[in-house]
Amino acid sequence: MALYDRGDAAGTQSAAWVAAAMLAPLAEAASAELLITELGAASLERWPGFIADMPEPVFFQRNGTLVVWHAGDRAEAPLFERRLRANAPSALFQNGFVKLSGAQVAAAEPSLGTRFPQGWLLPNEGQLDNRQVLNALGAGLAERNVDLHWNTTIDTPPDAHFVIDCRGLGGKPAWPALRGIRGEVARVHAPGIGLMRPVRLLHPRYPLYIAPKQDDLYVIGATEVEGEDMSPMSVRSALELLSAAFAVHPGFGEARILELNSQCRPTLPDHRPAIVWDGARTLRVNGLYRHGYMIAPEVADSARALAEALLGGAITDPDSFDDWRGRARWSALLRCEHAAPVL
């Protein structure tokens, strides 16, 4: 078995390297549909098992998401709440949405004090350290004697028995409908603030999150701009992200900027991930958009199961693909290029 990647072993060429790696299916319901939030909720339960199988430690936290807003932006709150109710599985919302008074916000996240008159705690959500995941995955592959070819660009499929193409936006030549949605994040070191969980700030123009990782590291993001522009972060984005963080906690004024990063989220027209069998020896897995970490366990497992069915002879043609797909949990993700279009 072999893996080819045009980037290095650390994953620095990927959207996965830049991401904040929040596992927040309920908070994401503000802009994601039910399929995505269901995938996210199921995946969140599986991350601890995935991490336990990795040969290196990975920071994983399930301490919830705190949502706050400044008094002037309170009109954003009911809209956000309505979207969560509409787009999240009802059990996720019922068991995972707690309204907080200002005093309760201060109790939940003491470093914010009484700065916010209200907030919501989504207590079940998680996050992890994306770069530790990438390192641990690479180490796991090496341990399993996978033939690793870093810094190797693939333009035409290698002559292999079976190919899984998961090149993100780099897979666009084989999948022209893919597009990039640019995202920018800052990484800062801010000792002494001590946020205990990701904080999301509702804002009409630039909604913001601050995701605390280990050792006083914070990922502050993220912009969402149509286009495949991989150039460095703009001054406007840096000003917006950093001033919004400063408004959440003035301690960010003394933070040290470690990185200002930009990358593009690989996105399909319906903003859903897809696993496509080309009818021969290739599976394409793509379109993870802004939810790659949040939904990875279930998407990867669906791709693995489909690959096994193809390699094991359970699927041989579009008809047997359709039968198999009908029994799959996440059938909405699965397509066969030469079958009738899947709705």
Ligand SMILES: Cc1cc2nc3c(=O)[nH]c(=O)nc-3n(C[C@H](O)[C@H](O)[C@H](O)COP(=O)(O)OP(=O)(O)OC[C@H]3O[C@@H](n4cnc5c(N)ncnc54)[C@H](O)[C@@H]3O)c2cc1C
């Ligand atoms: C700013 C930002 C914040 C994000 N925050 C979150 C978050 O909080 N939670 C969450 O769940 N998701 C988040 N995401 C989304 C997540 O990062 C993506 O959904 C995910 O990384 C997509 O995974 P992928 O493997 O398809 O693509 P990528 O991560 O881009 O990986 C593609 C890989 O393919 C390789 N490749 C590309 N072309 C070729 C080629 N021709 N030959 C060989 N190799 C190639 C690349 O080097 C790369 O390693 C965020 C993304 C961004 C940009």
